[in-house]
Amino acid sequence: MFFRDIKGHIKVKESLVRMPAENRVSHAYMFVGPEGSGKFPLALAFAQYLNCEAPVNGDSCGECASCKKYSKLVHPDLHFVFPVVKTGEGASNPVSDSFIREWRDFVLQRKYFNLTQWYNFIGAEKKQGMIYTQESQEIIKKLNLKTYEGRYKVMIIWLPEKMHPTASNKLLKILEEPPAGTVFILIPDNPEEVISTILSRTQQIRIPPFSTEELKEVIQEEYELNDEDAWGYARLANGNIVSARDIVEGSEDLDFFFENFVFLMRKAYMRSLQELVDWGDQMSRLTRDKQKSFFEYCLRLIRENYISNLKEDELVYLTPKERGFSEKFAPFINDNNAFQMAEEFSSAHSHISQNGNSRIIFMDLILKIIILIKNR
Numbered sequence: 001m002f003f004r005d006i007k008g009h010i011k012v013k014e015s016l017v018r019m020p021a022e023n024r025v026s027h028a029y030m031f032v033g034p035e036g037s038g039k040f041p042l043a044l045a046f047a048q049y050l051n052c053e054a055p056v057n058g059d060s061c062g063e064c065a066s067c068k069k070y071s072k073l074v075h076p077d078l079h080f081v082f083p084v085v086k087t088g089e090g091a092s093n094p095v096s097d098s099f100i101r102e103w104r105d106f107v108l109q110r111k112y113f114n115l116t117q118w119y120n121f122i123g124a125e126k127k128q129g130m131i132y133t134q135e136s137q138e139i140i141k142k143l144n145l146k147t148y149e150g151r152y153k154v155m156i157i158w159l160p161e162k163m164h165p166t167a168s169n170k171l172l173k174i175l176e177e178p179p180a181g182t183v184f185i186l187i188p189d190n191p192e193e194v195i196s197t198i199l200s201r202t203q204q205i206r207i208p209p210f211s212t213e214e215l216k217e218v219i220q221e222e223y224e225l226n227d228e229d230a231w232g233y234a235r236l237a238n239g240n241i242v243s244a245r246d247i248v249e250g251s252e253d254l255d256f257f258f259e260n261f262v263f264l265m266r267k268a269y270m271r272s273l274q275e276l277v278d279w280g281d282q283m284s285r286l287t288r289d290k291q292k293s294f295f296e297y298c299l300r301l302i303r304e305n306y307i308s309n310l311k312e313d314e315l316v317y318l319t320p321k322e323r324g325f326s327e328k329f330a331p332f333i334n335d336n337n338a339f340q341m342a343e344e345f346s347s348a349h350s351h352i353s354q355n356g357n358s359r360i361i362f363m364d365l366i367l368k369i370i371i372l373i374k375n376r
């Protein structure tokens with residue numbers, strides 16, 4: 001991974017590059033920033049840079065023996081720790097290395113990713129993974145290996161908040177007496193869930209979210225999008241590059257949700273009960289995941305329409321199409337009904353999650369919306 005392959009983050013890159021130059025490489029870093037802000041590729045680029053034999057212009061060379069191994073993630077002094085799941089027979093005590101081949105493929109295929117995508121990649125959508133206790137033995141074992149060829153032994157811990165407390169405590173002990181020549185890079189999505197004693201043992205590097213402009217450029221490089229659509233999607237993604245891709249790739253869903261939201265609101269306003277009953281019937285045949293996504297979508301539109309009444313335009317994240325609809329619709333969502341309406345969509349969401357009867361949940365929701373939309 002090269003610094004130049006990662007969009008934006010100019011100041012972060014400059015400060016990382018200065019560290020070895022000024023002999024200030026710390027033994028433990030924590031890259032702190034929201035999901036989808038590019039923390040992982042930055043950490044990888046930094047690790048590669050630290051070990052590059054001939055860095056040029058603030059980036060690694062890509063030509064030396066170290067860079068070549070880094071490019072395949074097979075450098076013997078590069079170690080990864082990440083959440084894993086228990087899979088079938090004989091794998092009751094998984095550690096990161098049990099999944100190292102999958103991990104390399106996964107990371108090499110994409111620059112930016114999140115935990116759901118990783119679990120999907122290893123076919124563990126329905127499982128709860130973690131960094132299990134026995135991982136700490138692995139860490140100690142790897143630290144005791146002598147540094148083969150690199151200047152630094154680098155251990156990248158992705159999502160340390162997923163560590164079993166026993167493993168966290170062992171890691172803390174290691175960080176209290178850091179082995180020479182080792183650089184830990186911890187990459188949490190939720191640093192407040194990492195035990196504070198570990199937090200205080202690391203040097204924190206703040207990674208800000210991507211700007212809307214940067215996201216727009218990234219998605220326009222990857223997908224054929226006109227400026228207006230790209231702007232709309234980039235704003236929706238809220239600085240998260242993983243969401244930006246999801247939104248573009250799920251834009252068919254987005255259209256579907258939009259049309260159904262508009263239908264529900266219009267027909268509720270007109271009290272077209274029979275049409276709504278038929279609609280509820282159809283919607284209840286979607287998969288539960290899709291029904292939940294629909295309710296999440298509705299919640300977002302309610303929130304954005306409510307906020308747009310406050311005329312704080314910058315806060316509103318809507319696609320051009322949604323914006324067009326909102327010009328007339330927003331006044332219908334106000335102090336009299338916005339909170340209750342949001343409440344109805346989120347309780348429908350939780351009832352679906354608890355396996356409630358979809359038809360009844362939709363019917364109930366329809367009746368509530370009819371009443372609430374009239375309460376303007």
Ligand SMILES: [Zn+2]
Nearest residue numbers: 052061064067
């Ligand atoms: Zn190099």
